[in-house]
Amino acid sequence: MKQFRIEVPENDTLQIFSITELGDNNYEIHKAGDRIGMIHIDGDSHDHCKAVDCEIDLPLLNSIREGILLHRDLN
Secondary structure, three states, X not given: OEEEEEEEEEOXXXXXXXXXXXXXXXXXXXXXXXXXXXXXXXXXXXXXXXXXXXXXXXXXXXXXXXXHHHXXXXX
């Protein structure tokens, strides 16, 4: 299980999320130690993702997805 952090701007603040790679393009999202959701990124289409049991609004979720994809591309 691989973990990393991403920083995402939201309004006038910078939000920090801990991301845990679960395998099969599934990522668990934590903020301040609390699990706030999971995202599945379609391996065929980088623009498609599916939120599972998620407490995050769509614009923020899209920014988190972009951060995950960037991290994945850099590693």
